[in-house]
Amino acid sequence: MTQPTLFVEVHILQSLPPSNTNRDDSGTPKQALYGGARRARVSSQAWKRATRMEFAKAIEPADRATRTKRIAALLAERLTQPPAEGGTGLDTPQADRLATALLEPLGITKSSKKEEQSAYLLFFGKRQLDALVKSLNGRATELAALSDSDLKAEVAKLPVVATLSTGHPAEVALFGRMVADLPTLNVDAAVQVAHALSTHAVRTEFDYYTAVDDENTEDHGAGMIGTVEFNSSTLYRYATLGIHQLRDNLTSTDETRDTAVRFVDAFTRSMPTGHQNSFAHRTLPHLVLITLRTDQPVNLVSAYEEPVVGVSGLATESAVRLADELKNVAATWGATPASILAAYNIEADKLTEQLGPSMAFPDLLDSLGALIGQWLTDGHLTTAGA
Incomplete structure (x- = not known):
């Protein structure tokens, strides 16, 4: 029997002022290039990390995840902590040796450049390291005293x-986890994030800047001269979250619901930080459209295959295009969402007709x-239905 599925899709229109949020x-x-026109792009990797950082703000540090090559060092640090703090009290050489032995079954090899690091990034929860220390059942000192062969066997x-x-x-x-050396550690991601694309054609511009030497009173020349590239854009952002996969990964119904809602909140409010101090480009969206589907996800970027030209404003025209595409996809393919929620600050009768009245984002x-x-x-x- 096929497992029931539920996809929560997040469609966002957001305008950025002059900025360079994600550079090559x-x-x-x-x-x-999309639809024969050059578009601004922010990579899915950049926005996923920004979302993860935003998501983590609401989580206690001990309950967060980390993606690092330093798992051996983190585990050894846990082992050296006093038992009252959840550690084992081993000294540093013993902790390093035991941590290396514990991680050997994971197939984690050392980096050829830095001996204390693993060869690849591993994404895991800090509580999982605590659980690994607890699995020793108070035998840390005993295990650390064993020979290499006996330690490996234990x-x-x-x-x-x-x-x-x-x-x-x-x-x-x-966001999932992929470990090529040990597939049993893999976690199928519940979230997919598309590259953000501008709904219109863009042109890269150059900012010529100078920096003044405050202590130089002898001449009026600049202390430094440079250029930075930038563009401005109205972006279409898209992500889909498989609630069924998230439930399988978490098992708890309440945690699945709360995590899904917090993801939508974090994805909506997040912003990659490239050149953030130079451009202060952090904005909030014009429109957030949530579509829930029980069949398959549908990215609506095809609404912008023909670039928006902005006769009545890029944001307004982009929003109307999005509403039209949602309706056309439903009419052509029978792909009508099971439910639609929308929050927007754009005045357009067509949005109200096709998306329903705007909701305050917290209510959404x-x-x-x-x-x-x-x-x-x-x-x-x-x-x-739409």
């Missing part, structure tokens, strides 16, 4: 892989939580 290796704002009996395969924090449950989040909770409990949604 030459310092140029990232771009892409560690093989411990649930090291199982400990890091369960009890995932919300961040790992959302409350309504979304109620719909997700209904599906998790009853397995169905109250249908609201």
